[in-house]
Amino acid sequence: MIPVAWRQFRSQAAVATAALVAVAVALAVTGPHLVDVYRAGLAACRAQGTTGSNCSNPVAGADRGLQVAVLAVVLVAPALVGMFWGAPLVARELESGTYRLAWTQSVTRRRWMLGKLGVVALGAMAGAGLLSLMATWWSSPVVTAAQNRFSPGQFGLLDLVPVGYAAFAFSLGAATGVLFRRTLPAMAVTLAGFVAARLAVTYWLRPHFMAPVREVLPLQDAGIGLVVGPGGPTVVGQAPPLPNAWVVSTTVQDAAGRAPTAADLRHACPDLPGIGTAGPPAGPGVGHVSAAVPVPGGLKAPLQQCVATLGARFHDVALYQPADRYWPFQWFETLTFVAAAVLLAGAAVWWVRHRMR
């Protein structure tokens, strides 16, 4: 069955290979420029004495259109695999009537389905893997400079996860093609289903793969943000400097878990405009001062006073996924999608064997 499945898949594989080669050439031509920009930026930062996250490397904004295009290709590729390889896999046979030829050869439907699903799924995963490999290589200067590998725009488009997405999208397409018996509606449902699954995992499931690490920092180290709103002043926790970590939340709270009240703030920061009674409001209603960003000279002393007073009772509590969990998260998400793909493929095989007679 495998040679037959391969023969039927060959022209689609040729189209995909041509597309991959085109992408490879484009990335090989444009990649070195990004590396140059990154190195120049790094040298400039070193000359100024800034390193790590304090170094704002111009590579982030270099070749912006190209960066978006590369990520868009990796973003869309699994959906295309699902729509153009998965959905027609069985549905096309049903529409054209060739299932009557295929299923009356001396091969059981189980073997026929497993052969077709296996060959094309492997092709889809290999293609997605290659594409991701190229995109990861190409965008590595940007990723290194951004120090934010868990951001949805990077985590879901680089390294391992695109392989899982491709497997899932393909199986979803094949299963909906079996269920709907027609290619076009199956393509539409595959696209919708894939987008829904990606969003759901990214925003609902991924944060819960592992319990985040809880870190308590003195306010003096973390800094605070102060927001003066219509309801009075409130305080906003600042993310600790954790490069490539995924900060889930930061809050300012005391030992009992309570946030400082407006009264606490007025008491601790009497000399800050808009909070204490000493000065007029900083703006038309909302002002923002933070110890982490440069503040006007006149406010520096009152702000430090404010942080010191608050810091006696309150702490900065950060929940985050450490940077070294990047690969466990990549594996976890990839295997989640691969497992879903296997379930969908199993359902498609079962349906063809038992419900399509």
Next chain:
Amino acid sequence: MTAVLAARGLGKRYGRRWALQDCTLDIPAGHVVGLVGPNGAGKSTLLHVAVGLLAPSAGSIEVLGRPPAADAAQLSRVGFVAQDAPVYSRLTVADHLRFGARLNPTWDPALARRRTEDLDLDPRQHAGSLSGGQRAQLALTLAIAKRPEFLVLDEPVASLDPLARRQFLQSLMEIVAEQGVSVLLSSHLVADLERVCDYLVVLVASHVQVAEEVDTLLGAHRRLTGPRRDPASLPGDIEVVEESHTERQSTLLVRTDGPVLDPAWTVEEVGLEDVVLAYMGRAVAPARGRRARLGVAP
């Protein structure tokens, strides 16, 4: 002779609609069997169940003594040419032969090659650009080169022009002569079946009206023409299949095992088509009879 196909109370339902219901049928081995019946009689459904594309909703069916498509071995014993001879339009003729060779352990490459040569099929040609006749021949090649014991064809010539139709049936006859394979083919045209079949099954609304050898069928049926009279007055061994009456004359199509001796009748032989049409007509006659009686009511 053992049965190549034995169905008992066979039914296939789609939702609430029965495409085939309570069909009981035995087809002996070693024949070219024609399955004829009006559209919607369930011919195609019956054939699809026989080759395992559909599973019965009711009753049972055995093909060559086993349930259809039970496993790969059973699949290899039955060849099938589906209606309109589906092939992969983007694959070439040679691809199709490789497809058959890969998927059938019993594949006969010499037979496949000889047939494509005899038919002048270009191995490099895409199946999508073949004529209807060539496509049907390619499908037949795939079905026969797996060396089945039982070959099933669903309306194989319905969409072909008369020349392609004759060539296809000619090919089929050659195959039967060479391979000695049992064949079941459906058609709604008796003329096509008459040319190749030695056994006939007439199916009307899932029910078998006739199932016997063509020679027996032709030998047992006669058309009687004579002065008008009540068919009930005929001897008991004469069964009236179809009757029509004018004011003075009666025309009967009867089945009888012996000669008709009554000199009042003119006795003629009848063609297969007339016999088949008579049985098809009889199967729907009760409804017509009721309508007629209502028509003459005061």
